[in-house]
Structure formats: C-alpha cells, structure tokens
Amino acid sequence: MPAGRGWTRPEDVRAAVRREWSSGRLLAARVDSDCVPAGIRVPGTTSFPLRIRLRGPTSGELGARFDEVLRWVASFDSVTGYRVLTEERASRSLGRQRLPVAAVIETDRDALELIGRRREAAMFDALVRQTPPQFRWFAAVHPLTLVEIAADWFAVLAAADWLRRHPNSDVYVRQIDLPGVHTKIVEWHRQTIAALVDEGRPRARVGSLGAFERAYGLRSRPARVRFRSLDPTTAPVPGFVDVTLPVEELARVTPRLRCVVVVENEVSMLAFPPVPDGLVVWGSGNQAPELLEAIPWLHDVALYYWGDLDTHGFAILNRLRAVLPHVHSMLMDRGTLLDHRDRWGRESEPTKRDLPHLTDDEAEVYGGLCADTWGSQVRLEQELIRFGTVEAATACVRDRRNGRA
DSSP states (O other), rough: OOOOOOOHHHHHHHHHHHHHHTTTHHHHHHHHHSSOTTTOOOOOOOOOSSSEEOOOOOOHHHHHHHHHHHHHHHHTTTTOOOEEEEEEEETTEEEEEEEEEEEEEEEEEHHHHHHTTTHHHHHHHHHHHHHGGTTTTTHEEEEEHHTGGGGGGGHHHHHHHHHHHHOOOOGGGGGGGOTOOOOOHHHEEEHHHHHHHHTTOOSOOOOSSHHHHHTTTTTOOOOOOEEESSSGGGOSSTTTTTEEEEHHHHOOOOOOOSSEEEEEEEHHHHOOOOOTTTEEOTTTTTTTHHHTOOOOOGGGEEEOOOOOOOHHHHHHHHHHHHHHOOOOOOSOOHHHHHHHGGEEEEEEEEOOOOOOSOOHHHHHHHHHHTTTSTTTTTBBOOOGSOHHHHHHHHEHHHHTTTTTO
C-alpha cells in the first residue's frame, strides 16, 4: 500500500536529488567558483552531506494508522545511497516508536549514483578540465548547458576565442575557418558564444543570427526587397516586372516613380491592379519598416501601406510611419472592416501597445480591435478582402496621384 498522504517515500528522496541536478546546483559544486569573473552571479551549489527532511505521520496518525506506519518505516529499511536518521516519537496508545526523520547523502558520488548521473558528471568534469581558464567560469554558472552542448563545446569555444581576437572582422560566419565551426554551430549556440565573448554580459540581444552578426562585427547576408512594377514604362529595372534586389542596391536605383504601395501578402502583391508610375513592394511579414527605411527615394513618392486589418497590422503601420512619416494607410479603415464581416477571422495573440504614429481614424479602428468592440479578437486578413474593393481603392490611389480629390 502507498504511504499516507504527505509522507515522504524513498522515491521522493531520489526526486529531491534529481531537483539538485536539474537546478544545476549538483554540477556547479564541482567547479571552482574562483574562476567566475566579478559581477556574474553564481547559482547555489549542493553541499554535502546533503540532508533531506522526511515527512512522516502525525501523532494522531501514529495510532490511527499504525499498520500503514509500519509499512512506511519498513520501506526505508533496504534503501541504498543514503543513511536514514530516526527519532523517537511518543504515542499514548503505542508508547515510544522510532520513525525516519531525515535522509543523509554523504557525498556527491552517492547522490549521482542514486539518480544515475555519474556518467554525465564524469563527462562534465572532463570538459571543465579541457576548457581554457578564461572560459571555465561558464561551467560554474551554466553547468547544464555545458552538458547539453557537450558535443559542440570545443567548436563553441573556438568560435568565441576567434571573435575575441577579431572583434570587427566584417566577414561572413562561413569564412571563419576553424575545426568544427560552421554557420549552424554559430546559429545554434549564439547565446552561449555571446556570453563567452563578453564574460556573461552579452553586449546585445542575439535572438537571431543576423542580430548576432551585427553585434559581433560579422557580415550579414544582405536584406532583400521583392517588388513588382505596376507600370512597365517606369520599372526600376527596365525590362523586368517582378524583381528581388538587395536593399543597398535598390537604394542606389533612381526610378521614375510617383507611387509605391507596400503590402504584406505575396499574392496581394502579384494581383495588385496597374497604377501609372507605380510599384508594389512585398513587406514579407513585419519586415517592411526595417527594409524600407534605408531607401532614400521613397521619401519623394506617394507611399501607401496595406496590411492586415488587425492589431499587428496597425503596429506595422505605426513602425513604418515612424521612419517614413508620409505613408498613408490603404484599406485599413472601419468601413472596409465592417463590410467584410463574413470574412473575419480571429487574431491569436493581439497586441495592445500604444501606437503614437496612427492617425485619428486609424487609432479609432485600432482601439476598437483592442477593446473587442466588434467581437473577440477580430481580424481581417488582406487576402480575404473582395477584389472589387481592392480595385476601387486602387482607383482612389490613381486619382490622388493625378491630383484629383
């Protein structure tokens, strides 16, 4: 029969030691903390002998459930890997009884044996011994990470050491010619490499490989913009309608354009109606603001943004207007939203951030979406807007381009 509710069982002792492992404290205790640079917080370590309190029966349970108590006491008779301490407890009906009160694990070796982790600990020790002194602190602060990436550890160290010695190399990761180091290694372990280079205080967030490359003086793959000419006579690249160019090359083009429309959906770009002296750009998700702010000639054209009619669509518009203040929104109004009730979807994770660059009309629709004015988490994806509505909006763009109200 199982022990009474709340009574510690032998498997609970093992679980407590597993928690010491999963917290990293058990491994961290095996590394000299003197190797950790000042200012870096070292997590707690497991001290031995390790004493684990055993919760047992109350005085009332001792008499009322004596048979269960006997079985519970007997469950600790044959345990291995630790000593069981006992104390006398008094009971009016049963007299004095000796009950387990603590498990004492004498050494880290006993703890590792108890949870079957001796092999991993031995591997950890070997990795620490072979790690150069300037990087050994990482094992004390992030011991489980070291175990997790053991197969790549020395390639990670080589990359970190190279970046320390070449802080502004302006080369692609692919050009770092070191054993075991390649683009995937750097991408997979960029957080660890950044920590090693900067002694635990990375100089920037490196959520993407591109962010890592920029932060550590490496060359990034060029950002690219895909666009489609809406008027072949003024195509930025004569003779080609659908073109993808690096941003820096597109910035050097001097097109004879008067109107540019930015859309988020690829099919919307492909199907966009003709506009004299016009161009449609695929924003490709939420990248439009960062891609387009580096193109100077966009300041000299009528610029429109057409995104999804949801909170994130307005957030992108807000970011784009922060770098290109003259941008107009297109098909992101209350009328378009309410005219397409039959095509509404549900936005999975709406944003409710303050968006200071919206116009009053845009802010009203954004506020209504945030407040669920028209329903819970309403969204209207741009590819679901009826094409006749798109054509009518495009006619308005043409009229504005021609100076008509």
